[in-house]
Amino acid sequence: MHNAKRIIMNPFIVSGFAGAGYFCNRKSELAKLKEAFRNGRNVTLYSLRRMGKSSLVKYLFSSLGKEADCIYVDLFPAAALQDLTLLLANAVTRHFGFTVKTFPKKIAALLRAVNASLSVDPYTGKPEIKFGIGDARGKQENLEGILSYLEKSGKKVLIAFDEFQSILRFPEKNTESMLRSLFQNCRNINFIFCGSSRGMMEAIFNDAAGPFYRSTQHLYLGEISREDYKSFITGKFRAGGMKIEEKQAEFVLDTCRCHTYYVQYFCNRLYSKRFRGNDRMLYDTLEEILLENQPVYNNYRNLLTDTQWRLVKAVAKEGSVEKPLAAEFVNRYGLKSPSSIQRALASLLEKEILLNNNGKYLVYDVFFSLWLKKY
Ligand SMILES: Nc1ncnc2c1ncn2[C@@H]1O[C@H](COP(=O)(O)OP(=O)(O)O)[C@@H](O)[C@H]1O
Ligand SMILES: [Mg+2]
The missing domain is CATH 1.10.8 (Helicase, Ruva Protein; domain 3)
Incomplete structure (x- = not known):
């Protein structure tokens, strides 16, 4: 399916990037990303979920064309450093189009460096790299191996790590500082760090004590005009x-x-x-x-406490709420004590069911919000 040419009958694309003709605006953001890359600056790209980060990165990649080797790594499933390395290794393999036949010759060095073996994915028939089980010690070296392979490749390399906030749940100590120093030592590789959770990205990149502090150019993707x-x-x-x-x-x-x-x-x-x-x-x-979407929404109800559910519903009814602890709001929706609302609020923000947009609370998912308001 991956290689099948996409026949587009509906110009309103609902997944990925299908060409500039189907993409609204983002010219200035695209120009900024290009300029940053051409001048060797790493970028943090962040926005609300589903605002257009991942597709903007794809747009950038397609418009850089042969200027760079562009490698996209979605860290969403990554739970440990080893996963990051593996996802990167596979993205590199796919990008260069290595087959099982050409692989050992072309990047034997990479394979050696990451102490891994190549196998064929039984479902897709594509080559896939696997690490040996229990390979705990070589973790950082594996990553270094891939980066140094890319450092030596003739062209400039651009790596985009999507859902970069995943690194916060890695169990390894000092993940941030380790990655920061690895990335900073790259000469030939530039990075884009994408993240959807503003709070998390800020925790990584703005915390004065954090190693990523001020190490990148920030680009916030807002709504299209x-x-x-x-x-x-x-x-x-x-x-x-x-x-x-x-x-x-x-x-x-x-x-x-x-x-x-x-x-x-x-x-x-x-x-x-x-x-x-x-x-x-x-x-x-x-x-x-x-x-x-009703079945999904009904299911949310089972996952939330009574207070959380009432609060989400109340926010949806209002559209947006500035002061969820104000007596008027609390009474109107039969909510309980301010302290229970406070707890519910924190948890709903954490779960990204609510969001705080410039001091206003909203239900994050637009269709869920409309459904709550109506039903
Ligand atoms: N500028 C745009 N014009 C048209 N569609 C877009 C644009 N940006 C994103 N999209 C579409 O919006 C949806 C969400 O974009 P995505 O890049 O997945 O967001 P994010 O990575 O921020 O969660 C996708 O279906 C994508 O095709
Ligand atoms: Mg995305």
Whole structure:
């Protein structure tokens, strides 16, 4: 499936990057990322989840073309340093297109360096690197081996670590300082650290005592401008021989708080119905989306305490809340003591069910928020 050419029938992409033509704006962010790379600066790229970081990195990679060897590593599943190394090793293998045949010749050095063996993934048929079990001592050396291999490759290398905040749960001591010094010693490799949890990224990169402190250029990805997104949306419908009124595009954007993924998803659904400006269809489509997700939302209820659930629901009903401890809010929604609300709030922020956006609390997931408000 990976190599299958993507045939795009719906211009509202809901996963990954499919080319500049399907990408709204981000030109200045793209330019900043390029400029940073060309001048040897590492970058921290952060935003809310589903705002567009990962696809922006893909956009950057595609627009750098042959200028660099661009390697993308998603650290989401990584729970220890060994995982990071393995994910990187596999990304390198895939990037250079090593096959089991060419692998030993081409990067025997890498294989030796990481003390690993190559096997074929039984499901995908692609080569995959595996480390020996219990290889605890060589952890840092493995990573160093891969980096030094890349240091010697002829071209400039750009490595993007996505979901970089995962390193905070690594059990190894001094992970941050170890990585920091490894990365800083690279001459030929530049890095982009992406992260969705603002708090976590700030903990890594802004904590004055932390080793990553001020070691990178920061780039915060906000919402796409409402006006630009509006013309992107109306333009795509027009190009497909359909029509969405400006007011309706505004409805989509406002309902979705201009949060990229949700806007894309709503538009994708409208487009697939060959939307032509019917208000009824607009509202029905939104309702369909919310109801489809209902089983997931109902399940959240089982995962939250009663106070947490009431609080999420109250925030959703309000849309956004500045003072969740204010008597008026507490009474209106029959919430309990301020201390229990405080605890619930902390836990919901931690779980990323609520978010704090410039002092205002919101339900993080836009569709969940709308569902809570309505049902
Ligand atoms: N500028 C954009 N224009 C159109 N769609 C976008 C844009 N940025 C992101 N998307 C889409 O929005 C969704 C979320 O983007 P993603 O890059 O996965 O976010 P993040 O990595 O911040 O969680 C994806 O479906 C992606 O295709
Ligand atoms: Mg992402």
